[in-house]
Amino acid sequence: MKKQKQHDPFANLILDDEEQAIEAAFERGEYQQDPNFEETKKMLKEAAKCYLELNTSKPITIRINQLDLIKVKAKASAGNIPYQTLLGSLIHQYAEGETKLQM
Template sequence: MRSVEMDKENKLEEEILASFERGEWQPVAKNKSEIARFAAMASASLAKDKRVNIRISSRDLDDIQAKAAEEAIPYQTLMSSVLHKYVTGRLVEPQASLTPRSSGTRQKRRAP
C-alpha cells in the first residue's frame, strides 16, 4: 500500500509534467554564480557524510524492509527518508479512521 504522501507527490509530479508539456515553462537567464550556488546547496543537502548505528527490533526491521520492497528502494534509503521528513516537519501521521491497515501489516501493540 502506498502512503498518502507518496500519492500526493506523484500527483504533483504529474501536474508539473503536464504543465511542462503544455509549454507553460519558460527558461531563465543563465547566471553561472547563481547556478553554482544552487548546485552547492543541493550537494550539501544531499550529502550523507555521517554514519549512525541503531538497535531496532527484528520485527520493526522486517516491516521496514517489506515496506522498502513495496516501494522498490533499499531499506536504508527508506529509513533515511523517514528521518529526514521527521526532522524537517514533513512527516505527517495518517488519520487512524481514514487509513485502514491492510491484513499484511502489523497492528499497533496495545498496553497490557
C-alpha cells in the first residue's frame, strides 16, 4: 500500500508586497500578543455566534387569504421556485426597504 504524500498548501505560496512586509515584521518580533487576548477571543466568539444565529431561517405561521395563497403559489410555480422562497424574498425586500407596501 502506497503512503499518501501530505499536501502542503503553503509550499508554493506567493506573497504580495504587503503580505511580505507583514511576514518580515512578524519574524522580527514586531507584533505582540494582545494582553486581553482571552477576553477579546471570548467576545469575538460570542459575536460570531450571534451573527450566525441572525442568519438562520426561522419558521413562522401566518394567516393568509386562500385566494391570495393560490395566486402566490401560481406565481412561484411560474418562476420555478417554492412559494415559501417567494414569500421569504418578499419579506426580506420589505425589511431592507427595497419594496414599499401600499395600504
